[in-house]
Amino acid sequence: MNLLESFYTAIEGIWANKMRSGLTMLGIIIGITSVIAVTTLGEGGQKAINQEMEKFGQFTFNVYTNWESKEEFSSDDLTVEDAEVLSKISPAIDYIVPYNSSTIEMKGPKKEERVNLTATTPDYFAMQKTLKVAKGRFFNKTDDQEQRAVIVLEEALGSKLFGQINPIGQRVRWGNNSLVVIGTYTEEKIKFDMGSQSFGAIVPIEYYLSLQEEPYVNMFMGKAKDKASIQPAMQQTTRYLERKHQKKDHYMARSMQESIDQFNQLTGTLTLIFSIIAGISLVVGGVGVMNIMLVSVTERTREIGIRKALGARRQDILIQFLIESVIVCLIGGFIGVLFGLGIAALISHFANLPPLLSWNSVMIAFAFSSAIGIFFGLYPANKAAKLDPIEALRYE
Template identity: 85%
Template sequence: MNFLESFTTAVEGIWANKMRSSLTMLGIIIGITSVITVTTLGEGGQNAINQEMEKFGQNTFNVYINWETKETMSNDDLTVEDAEVLSKISPAIEYIVPYNSTTIEMKGPKKEERVNLSATTSDYFAMQKTMKVAKGRLFNSTDDKEQRAVVVLEEALGEKLFGQMNPIGQRVRWGNNSLVVIGTYTEEKFKFDMGAQTFGAFVPIRFHQTLQEEPSVQTFMGKAIDKASVNPAMQQVKQYLSRKHQKKDHYMARSMQESVDQFNQLTGTLTLIFSVIAGISLVVGGVGVMNIMLVSVTERTREIGIRKALGARRRDILVQFLIESVIVCLIGGLIGVLFGLGIAALIAHFANLPPTLSWNSVFIAFGFSSAIGIFFGLYPANKAAKLDPIEALRYE
């Protein structure tokens, strides 16, 4: 009996027991569907967030105070002048800006809204490619140096505060401060931002410091000229600040790429854990395959005896039942892959994720299906192959 005959006989055996074979496949289908769904969604979500992070912060980094340092902290640990010097002396830095952020209540003629107020320099707008002017203009270096009380509002915030009025040239109030609106902007939001949606506004940082009892800068936001220059740029900033302020290990820097790498490691670990949990059902399905194959061997004992009496070798019987087990698992694996990709695509559609076809998970799924078919089918096949033909012919 050649391989083709063994294959044909195995298919005939499966077809003769369609319902039983379908139920046997069910465990494999559920296991493969679970694994494919988890790995595809994990990979798709990871790619989507990586793309978003690169779009919003490619080549960027932050420099801030190490709050665990034992050295004395002061309000001039980071200054606007430091950022200006660094932007001139470091060839690796394209932009570096001081940045403060606080939440305030801003009042307009129509309404009062909670606002995330950012204070920085005009270079920040050149660094952020996701911002576009809607009306008026953004503040410039002259506005900053002259400490002008001007503000740029998010377009949606302007509509809330002023209704149908044109906000340009109008005033908003923040506590006892009155600011002139010189422009509005639109900004592409981070797709996966799960935080509260707060309106944004920008003021010149030197004006902002005039309102502080002790003027300070919270952080520096920088952008290197390319990806290869990110680490040299961060090192240059830390070295300059440490030398300028005579403080060792007082400053820390973190790039967007480090955040992306940390996120990838986390999601990779979670995907692996969920895949292993989902893969347990594959083992359960494999046990079901073994159980049904043992039943099949028992039912077909006389058939095995007849085949052996007609000259079938032990190897032929072994291969026949092994092929039958593998075919059941491969068909279950194929259906599981199709279901898994379909479910993942459906979830990705509603979760606003880009569709991702994980070929690695598909190949792994078929590999697992084949391995399960061989592993759990080997014992029943071997049992069939070892049957004594005389005893098998006597079996009722």
């Protein structure tokens, strides 16, 4: 009996017991569906999020004071002047800006809105490629140095505060402060943004610091020349600040790449854990395959005896039942892959994630299906192959 004939015989055996074969496949289908859904969402989602994070923060890093430092903290630990010097002396740094942020209530003629206020220098606009001028202009170095009370609003915020009125040249209030709107901007959002309704606004940092009794800078945001320059840029920044302010181990720097690596480690671990849990159902499905194949061997004992009496070799019987087991698992695996990808696509749609597809998980699923078919089908197939033809023919 050649392989093709064994294949046709296996298909006939499966088709003759459609209900039983379908129930046998169910465990494999559930297991493969779970594994595919988990690994596709894990690997595909991880890749999509990494691409977004790199696009929005490629080569960027943040510098801030180390809260575990033994040195005394002061309001001049980070200054605007420090950022200006670093941008000039470090060959690894493309941009570095002081950065303060706070949440405020901002009033316009139409209504009041809660706003995420950013205070920084004009270089921030050059560093953040996702910001585009919608109307008017961004503030410049003169606006910043002269501490002008000007503000740039997110375009959606301008519409909320002013309605149909052109916001350029109008005033907004925040506390006792009145600021002139000189521009509006649009910002490219992350694709998997979960629908945050917060609005943004940006003011010159010198004006912002002039409002404080004890002015201080929260942190520096920097951008290196390229990927290879990230670590040198961070080291040069912390060393300069330690030397300038005479404070050892007082400053820390963290790059976006480090955040991405940490995120990948976390999601990789979670994906592995969930895949192992889902894989347990594959083992259960494999036991089901072995159980049904043993039943099939028992039912077809006389058939096996006739085949052996007609000259079928032991390896022919072994291959026949092994192929049947593998086909059952592969069909279940194929259906499981379709269900798994469908569930992953559905979750991606409602979670506002880009379409995901992990070919690695598909290949692993089919490899698992084949392995389960061989492993759990080997014992029943071997049992069938070992049957004595005389005893098999006598079986009722």
